[in-house]
Amino acid sequence: xxxxxxxxxxxxxxxxxxxxxxxxxxxxxxxxxxxxxxxxxxxxxxxxxxxxxxxxxxxxxxxxxxxxxxxxxxxxxxxxxxxxxxxxxxxxxxxxxxxxxxxxxxxxxxxxxxxxxxxxxxxxxxxxxxxxxxxxxxxxxxxxxxxxxxxxxxxxxxxxxxxxxxxxxxxxxxxxxxxxxxxxxxxxx
Amino acid sequence: xxxxxxxxxxxxxxxxxxxxxxxxxxxxxxxxxxxxxxxxxxxxxxxxxxxxxxxxxxxxxxxxxxxxxxxxxxxxxxxxxxxxxxxxxxxxxxxxxxxxxxxxxxxxx
Numbered sequence: 020x021x022x023x024x025x026x027x028x029x030x031x032x033x034x035x036x037x038x039x040x041x042x043x044x045x046x047x048x049x050x051x052x053x054x055x056x057x058x059x060x061x062x063x064x065x066x067x068x069x070x071x072x073x074x075x076x077x078x079x080x081x082x083x084x085x086x087x088x089x090x091x092x093x094x095x096x097x098x099x100x101x102x103x104x105x106x107x108x109x110x111x112x113x114x115x116x117x118x119x120x121x122x123x124x125x126x127x128x129x130x131x132x133x134x135x136x137x138x139x140x141x142x143x144x145x146x147x148x149x150x151x152x153x154x155x156x157x158x159x160x161x162x163x164x165x166x167x168x169x170x171x172x173x174x175x176x177x178x179x180x181x182x183x184x185x186x187x188x189x190x191x192x193x194x195x196x197x198x199x200x201x202x203x204x205x206x207x208x
Numbered sequence: 209x210x211x212x213x214x215x216x217x218x219x220x221x222x223x224x225x226x227x228x229x230x231x232x233x234x235x236x237x238x239x240x241x242x243x244x245x246x247x248x249x250x251x252x253x254x255x256x257x258x259x260x261x262x263x264x265x266x267x268x269x270x271x272x273x274x275x276x277x278x279x280x281x282x283x284x285x286x287x288x289x290x291x292x293x294x295x296x297x298x299x300x301x302x303x304x305x306x307x308x309x310x311x312x313x314x315x316x317x
Binding site for chain 1: 223272273274276277280283284287288290291294295297298299300301302304305306308309312
């Protein structure tokens with residue numbers, strides 16, 4: 020059997036041009052060609068050429084080329100993201116990625132809103148104190164009013180923003196579930 | 209699946225809105241980033257009324273947070289418009305799926 024295999028490889032290799040064989044020989048790609056194939060090529064090149072050219076370093080494994088990745092490629096596969104049962108108009112992974120970012124964004128929104136409102140307390144204090152110019156407890160009252168207004172404003176803004184952003188994420192998830200349930204295929208669960 | 213059999217003008221309209229939202233999301237993000245740049249520049253490279261650069265530029269907290277707000281607004285707008293685009297696509301896909309199922313049921317019946 021090994022002799023048959025070698026004869027078969029020899030037959031195939033012998034049909035190739037010398038240039039082609041030299042290229043295979045020099046590339047020395049062991050992940051594509053077997054040791055027997057290189058023995059056969061060596062034998063053919065020895066017959067065809069005066070001197071067999073030197074071989075390059077053997078390649079046993081090709082390094083995987085890093086592919087361009089989308090932001091949402093890290094989302095794990097699930098029944099929703101099964102490529103076999105994928106929707107045509109949108110990428111479920113993108114929805115799941117966006118939903119994850121929306122949850123983070125809601126928290127960041129609260130933080131930034133509080134910071135921005137804190138930076139404006141000076142202005143609020145100045146305006147309030149301006150109205151109480153003739154009052155002997157002007158500063159105390161102005162500070163109290165500023166604290167109350169800032170707290171109310173921050174709470175209101177944070178609540179509106181946070182719940183609106185979280186609601187958006189939930190709406191996306193519900194829409195994806197609705198679309199998933201409307202598919203003709205049976206659920207894999 | 210033969211989705212284009214079920215592709216109605218209303219689907220076309222929704223998908224156009226979805227595409228518009230997707231494009232608009234990037235335009236809005238670019239706008240807010242530009243706004244951020246315009247707001248940040250005077251704080252980083254301050255120039256007085258004579259066009260001279262002061263020796264010790266002072267950046268106050270009040271100058272830091274408005275740009276942060278612009279950045280946040282840009283990201284929120286991007287996310288909202290992107291979600292609208294995805295939501296519309298999901299609605300059309302759901303309608304296609306139901307129509308396909310109904311068609312299959314009609315043939316089976």
